[in-house]
Amino acid sequence: MAAILIGLVIGIPWLGAVVLWRTSDENPRLQHTLAVAFSIAAGITSLALIPFASAETAVSIPMGRYFGDLTFTADGLAVTLSAIACVIGSLAVVFSVNYMQGEEQLKRYYSFVLLFIGAMTGLVLSGNLLFMFFFWEITALCSYALISFYNDDPKAVAGGIKALIITQVGGVGLLAGALTTYSALGSYQVSNLLGKFETIPAGLLTLIAFGFLLAAAAKSAQFPFHTWLPDAMEAPTPISALIHAATMVNAGVYLLARFYPAFKDVSGWAMSVLMIGLISALISAISALVATDLKRALAYSTVSQLGYMVYAIGAGGVLASQFHLLSHAVFKALLFLAAGSVIHSVGTRDMKRMGGLGNKMPFVRNVFIIGALALAGVPILNGFWSKEFLLEVGLEHSPIWANGLMLLGAGLTAFYTFRMVWLVFFGTERDHLHVHAAGSAMKVALGTLALGTFVTWLFFGGLSGLLSTTLPFHEIEHETLLEMVTTILSAPATWFALLIVALGFGISWLRIRASHLFKGGWLDPLVGTSFGFDSLNRAIVGGVNRLANQLSLTQTGILSWNVVGILGALLAVLIFLIWSA
Secondary structure: HHHHHHHHHHHHHHHHHHHOOOOOOHHHHHHHHHHHHHHHHHHHHHHHHHHHOOEEEEEEEEEEOOOOOOOOOEEEHHHHHHHHHHHHHHHHHHHHHHOOOOOOHHHHHHHHHHHHHHHHHHHHHEEHHHHHHHHHHHHHHHHHHHHHHOOOOOOHHHHHHHHHHHHHHHHHHHHHHHHHHHHHHHHOOOHHHHHHHOOOOHHHHHHHHHHHHHHHHHHHOOOOOHHHHHHHOOOOHHHHHHHHHHHHHHHHHHHHHHHHHHHHHOOOOOHHHHHHHHHHHHHHHHHHHHOOOOOHHHHHHHHHHHHHHHHHHEEEEEOHHHHHHHHHHHHHHHHHHHHHHHHHHHHEEEEOOOOOOOOHHHHHHHHHHHHHHHHHHHOOHHHHHHHHHHHHHHHHHHHHHHHHHHHHHHHHHHHHHHHOOOOHOOOOOOOOOOOOOOOOHHHHHHHHHHHHHHHHHHHHHHHHHHHHOOOOOOOOOOOOOHHHHHHHHOOOHHHHHHHHHHHHHHHHHHEEEEHHHOOOOOOHHHHHHOOOHHHHHHHHHHHHHHHHHHHOOOOOOOOOHHHHHHHHHHHHHHHHHHHHH
C-alpha cells in the first residue's frame, strides 16, 4: 500500500501539471478547478501515507549499473515533509483562485506549482542520492520559473536568476557529495551512507559532509547564501508562501537532518552547522527590523527561523528542528498568504504607505495577528512550543553564549513582528489606499492555516513517535506531548525567554510611539547590501565570467586539444580521490 501511495503522492501533482499545460487559456475557470482538484488529491494522499511510515524501502526499481536502484522510503522524516509540501501546497493553490484571478498564463503558473509539489515529495521520499539530486534540481527550476513568472518585470527576472545561480552552487555541493559517496561505497543509497559511513575514509567523509552542508546552506538561504530569498519575493505571493517559506527552503534543513548521524562526528561539521544557523538567525532578524517592504520583512523572518532549525541540528536536536519546521511551515504560510491578501487588496507592498487597514480588513487582520503571535513565540500557539523546545535543546547541547544569542534573536523576532503588525493594520492611515475584502477562497486557506497554528503543536507526540521508530540511525528518544509540555513549562529558561520576547514587544511599542515610523538609520546601508554579501556575490560572478572568457580562448576547435583538457581534469580528480583515501 505504501508503494501505491508514494506513486500517487508524486504522480498526482505531476499528472495535474501535464493536464493543466494542455488546457486552453480561454477557460480560466477550468484551470482553477483542475489545479485545486489535483492539489487537494495530493494533499489527502500525503496524509494517507503517514500511517504507513516505515524504515523499510517501499519502492525499488532497478535503473542500471550506473544509476543504482531508484528507491523510495516513507520514513517519518519523509512523510512529514511530504505532508507539509502537499497540504500547504493545496492551500496555496486554493488561495490562488482569488489571488490569480484575471492573470494571464494561468496554466504556466499552475503547471509549475504542481510540478514543484511533486518534485518536493520526490526529493524527501527518495532513497537514492542521485535521484534526490534530480528532484532537487526540479524544485530549483520551478522556483526560478515562478519567481520570474512576471517576466516583463526586470526585477522578477533578476530575482529568479539570482535564486537559480545561488541554489545551483548548493546543487554542485549535493552532486559532489553524491558522487563521492558512490566512489567510496559503490552505491547511491541513502541507507548505505547512513549505515556504512564508518567505512568511508575520513577525507572523503569530510568532503561529503561539507558538500552537503554547502547544498543545505544555499537551498535554505543560510549564511553566506542568505541574499537570494528576499529578492525572490518578486514571485506571486502564494509562491512566496509555498516555495519560499514552507517547502523548498526546508530542503536544506531536511538534508542536514537526514544525514546527521553520518556527519555529526566529522571534525568541525557540527560546529559549522551551528554557527551558520546562529549567524543566519541574527543577521536576518536585524534586517527585518528596518525592512519596509512587507514581503521582504517576512522573507528575512523566514531566513531567521530557518537559522533556528539549522542551529538545532548543529546542537544535535533533529527532533526539535523538525518540530519547529512543522510549526514554521504553518504560521509562515499563514503570514505570507495574509500579506498577499493585503497586497492584492491595496496594490502595494510598502508598509510606509499602509496603516489603519485593520478596521477595513478585520478577518485578514485577525489571522495575521494569530500568525504573528505564533512567529514571536507567544503561548499557546505552535511557534511558542516548537521554539521553546528548540531553545531548551540548544541550552543543553550548545555553548551557553550561542544559546544566549539565539535568545536575543527571539527578542528581535518579537520586535520586528510587532512592528509589522502595527505598520500594516494599526495607527493612522498614511495613504489613501483602495481596499476590498478578501475573497472566499482566500478566507478558506487563511482560516485553515490560522486553525493550524492552534493545533499542530498537539502533533508533537506523533511526530516524535514517527521519527524515533522509523529512523534507526538517528537514535531519537520518543517523547510524549505531556512530557514536552511539562519540560517546557517547568524550565526556568522558558520564562526567561518569554521575558526576552516581552521586552522585544515593549521596545518596539515604545519606538513606534516615539517616532511613529521606525527608521533604520545606520542599519539601512548594511541591510540594503545584505551586510556586504551582495557585493561579494557580484564580485564572484564577475570573476567567474572573466575566467570563463579566458578559458573560452582554449576552445580552438581542435579535438585532440579538447581531449587533453578532459584527460587532465580526470587525472586531477583521480589524484584527489587517491590522496583522500
